[in-house]
Amino acid sequence: KKGDVLQIQNLYFDANQFNIKNECENTLTEVYNFLSKNPKLIVEVAGHTNNRPSDSYANTLSTNRAKAVCEWLIGKGIPRNRVQFKGYGKTLPIAPNTTEDGRRKNQRVEIRVLSVTG
Secondary structure, rough: OOOOEEOHHHHHOOOOOOOOHHHOOOOOHHHHHHHHHHHOEEEEEEEOOOOOHHHHHHHHHHHHHHHHHHHHHHHOOOOOHEEEEOOOOOOOOOOOOOHHHHHHHHHHEEEEEEOOOO
8 A cells, every 4th residue: 555665585695786686586587477466556676775885876776776666667667657666875774783694684675665555
């Protein structure tokens, strides 16, 4: 429903990179299948980082990662008008950035349901 946030598990990027890794294809295929089975959903792919990089770099990196996922989904057939992307940088942590585990949790990509059409 509108407002739901689905964290994409097992989606990893190399440090300072935003290329989709081959080992993440199965995870993204699950996202694709979910969107295919729910054609009335309009979603935002939201990218996030931990607090290590500068604000500007975190915003750019998170945006590029979200865009890479969005473009992957569009490339597989999800209509462009159903997916958009946004990078939130380090502004919305879900864990403390004081430990390696916490920083890893904050480096994530989520799917946010913006609306349900029809």
